Amino acid sequence: MAKDKKNFVEDEQSKEPQFSEIKETIIDENIPEEGKEKKKKKFRDLFKSKEDDEEDKEPIEFTEETINPIDEESRFSNTSDIKKSEVLERLGKKSRSIKEANSILEDIKDEEDISDKSQENIEGIKKKAAEALRLADDETIELKVIRKIAADDEKRKKYFSFLKFKKKNTPVQPKLDLSKATRYEVDVETGLNDEQIKERFQNNYTNVDRNNHSKSIGRIFVDNIFTFFNVLLTIIAIALIIVGSYTDLFFMVIAILNTGIGIFQEIRAKLTMDKLRLVTAPTASVVRNGNTETIPTEQLVLDDIVLLSIGNQVPSDSIVQKGTIEVNESLLTGESLPIKKGPGDLIYAGSFVVSGSCAAKVEKIGDANYSSSIQNVAKQYSKPKSELVKALNRIIHVISIVIIPLGIISFYLNFTNAGNINPNIDLFDKISDAIGKTAGSLIGKTAGSLICMIPAGMYLLTSFALMSGVLRITKRNTVVRELYSIEMLARVNVLCLDKTGTLTDGTMNVQEVVILKKNYDIKKVMGSYLSAFEDNNQTSIALQQAFRYNNDYHVIDSIPFSSVRKYSAASFENMGTFIMGAPEFIYRQDNPELSKLIAEKQSHGLRVVMLAHTNAMIKNQKINGVVAPIALFVLMDHIRDEAPETIKWFVENGVDIKIISGDSPLTASEIADNCGVPNAKNWISLDGLSINEVQEVANKYTVFGRVSPEQKAALVKAFKSSQKIVGMTGDGVNDIIAMKTSDCSIAMASGADAAKNVANLVLLDSNFASMPKVVEEGRRVINNIQRSSSMFLMKTLFTIFLTLFVIFSNIFGSKMSYPFTPKHLMIMETFCIGIPSAILALQPNKSQIKGHFLRNVICSSLPGSCLLLLSLLCTLFPGRLGFFEINGNIDSQLSIISMAVIGMVICSLSMLYQISRPMDAYRTVLLIFMIICSVLTVFLAPQNLIGINPFILNKIQWLVLGIILFASIPVSSGLTYIFNRFKQNN
Secondary structure, rough: HHHHHHHHHHHHHHHOOOHHOOEEOOOOOOOOOOOHHHHHHHHHHHHOOHHHHHHOOOOOOHHHHOOOOOOOOOOOOOOHOOOOOHHHHOOOOOOOOOOHHHHHHHHHHHOOOHHHHHHHHHHHHHHHHHHOOOOOOHOOOHHHHHHHHHHHHHHHHHHHHHOOOOOOOOOOOOOOOOOOOOOOOOOOOOEEEEHHHHHHOOOOOOOOOOOOOOOOOOHHHHHHHHHHHHHHHHHHHHHHHHHOOOHOOOOOHHOOOOOOOHHHHHHHHHHHHHOOOOOOOEEEEEEOOOEEEEEEHHHHHHEEEEEEEEOOOOOOEHHHHHHHHEOHHHHHOOOOOEEOOOOOOOEEOOOEEEEEEEEEEOOOOOHHHHHHHHHHHOOOOOOOOOOHHHHHHHHHHHHHHHHHHHHHHHHHHHOOOOOOOOOOOHHHHHHHHHHHHHHHHHHHHHHHHHHOOOHHHHHHHHHHHHHHHHHHHHHHHHEEEEEEEEEEHOOOOEEEEEEEEOOEEEEEEEEEEEEEOOOOOOHHHHHHHHHOOOOOOOOHHHHHHOOOOOOOOEEEEEEOOOOOOOOOEEEEOOOOEEEEEOOOOOOOOOOOHHHHHHHHHOOOEEEEEEEEEOOOOOOOOOEOOEEEEEEEEEEEEEEEOHHHHHHHHHHHOOOOEEOOOOOOHHHHHHHHHHHHOOOOOOOOOOOOOOOHHHHHHHHHEEEEEEEOOOHHHHHHHHHHOOOOOEEEEEOOOHHHHHHHOOOOEEEEOOOOHHHHHOEEEEEEEOHHHHHHHHHHHHHHHHHHHHHHHHHHHHHHHHHHHHHHHHHHHOOOOOOOOOOOOHHHHHHHHEEEHHHHHHHHHOOOOOOOOOOOOOHHHHHHHHHHHHHHHHHHOHHHHHHHHOOOOOOHHHHHHHHHHHHHHHHHHHHHHHHHHHHHHHOOOOHHHHHHHHHHHHHHHHOOHHHHOOOOOOHHHHHHHHHHHHHHHHHHHHHHHHHHHHHHHHHHOO
């Protein structure tokens, strides 16, 4: 590391110092000393007993042990306190007094069933809190410290309540009931014995998560293959094979493709969910029978003694019994800085030990662990929330109701109208005679009506268009884990973002240096100071960029930075000691002017780091001396260069931006405002609010700070209850519940694996600026699917209307049967609907998605259905009535069907023109090509393939078809206009 520093210094020598670019403010002040004993007594009386008072008259050293850790360890500053009263006032609550904050310590005594050891620990906490009120040299302390001590003890209080199974807002109640388990008092040196371990295994109190929310592979195959329509189509296919109508089986290709795509998507989702594990450590070290053993984590049992050291992952929720550690809970909470844990503290499964070692007693196991509750929520498979899926399911529901009765009636009519039945024979012979003579035609016509009622092509088009969208999005460094999620992202009108990783890139820069004492060369001091440490946190990196490393001052001793101390220190030869860190942890003297300056900087979302000096030197990692501040470094989170432009794009496209952060709401508000988020000044802290209170304020604010995982999910639910389509970005396990609750979840590649496995989309470059292009791609896909689906539904509605017309005609005495077999509609399905719809689905389309998919598609398909019926009124029905002077033989029936099919092809091409508008070169070429393909197929394809023969049509028939050709465009335009007006008015 020293070598790296040297290289860094050499590299930096070639660059201009950046210090000159930073705004420099000089405040020449002499820090007064006043009222020390008076203020000290005031706070002693507030927190301490008389007995403690006598003991505390002794001076105390300024060390790690005398500074109490705070609750929010990720902050250098106390911005959360600046407008606390304002936040509470917004909620109609009264702010806490100092006396109320003090009562938190007393409340701990009232907790029932706390062990003697825990009670002793509480007394230690109280004593430590009292000691923290004083610093070396009898310095005074501000109200901020009292609040932080109270917050810390409130946190410990919640931990002890959690151990009594009274934790509030637990996201998922564990299925494993531990309340009936016999709990053992276990010595950390001996652990459990063989008899106790055997009892745990017999009662299944082992660290095995028995929840399984995913389907088996076999179940996925069964659910996708044995659907209502697949069974129906298979029965029709078998009937057609029996009668030898092999050319009518084309529809099965579409059915097989749809089924295959469904199976593929669901298996992929299953495999992704099955890989989701928060606890990945394969083994754990335990104490059993007085010996240390290494066992698989699944073999841990309740009350086991687990040994943890640096680098270990906590295998199960446990309580520290001996030793002290610092754990990183970022996988669970999103908090990246270490949290100190001592005897009596709860450590969560999935967190990592970053310093120290300890022995801990397993408190929960298996699916009773907190991490397991989050994991189980994430693993629960849910059907796509897509409006496309809902619309297709509604179509299936309606068609499944009408298709069976219509099919039965159609079969009966086709059978009774088969003709050439001798009325003098009995019923059985009559049926045999009818079926024997016209079996192929009978089954073919019935199959034709049933198959055309099923919009199987629309399902295939949807899958095809979405998969093409997925491939395009992949080229934009985005992985799509759920096929239908790109539709939901395209429909999102509320987007929930975190500050870090989206608006900011996680780095910081020094915006201003405030000089408090002019008799120090800050550049030399900071260069030497930074050279003394190996810190790589974002604050140190920002300072390293502002001040070049140097060796102007010789370092004698140093105290490294700690998340508990909130400061670091370095003693220099003949220079005394410099201390740098959070102002409230370094300088606690009552100085209104300095406090006001710091508060003002913090109120603008900035972080303030203080540099102070004392003439005393470091001895045994302790400092004794008068501390005087000499400079303030004002740092700001670095906003991504592309963030303002990205936010602007979403705002212009009708998307409401909500900032949901675990950080200070004021800091998040300022950064959001700098990025151009509308109403960014409208912020609130959710710290301490219940779920119901969160849902009440959800739609009143734009920026939410101090948000817990459960509160994030509550916010998303509140937005959705307001009929919003909600997108949620996240990168940690603490975001999983909210991500699962949202309509579309987006994860960053730099985030936790668990979050990426749950997310619908993953941004591989972790760049928020990629999202507009992804949204545009989603809009292209959905708009084109909506445009093209109207053609498929046109055929379905036309078939239903025609079947109903045939039924009612027979009721009134006509002997009409359904006229078409599947091969008759092959030209229309292929060149007027299938191929052009697939090609149109690939066209650019950035328009905002408007209206509901099903309503839009039905209104767009009705003009085409009506036009096809009109064409039959001009071709099929007059032909049956003899208007076209056709001889009454088999060619006459073929001639009428041929004329009707050609007329429907013409009308379908005219509707293709309508949905392609406005025309461009691409669409014009497509339309011309489809017309050519249709004409060539009509005249060149063999009759047994398409079921028609255009060469037997007479002049009158061609004249009528010519009229249909010229009238189809204006009639289709008129029908489209009428239905569009109807849609707009309703």
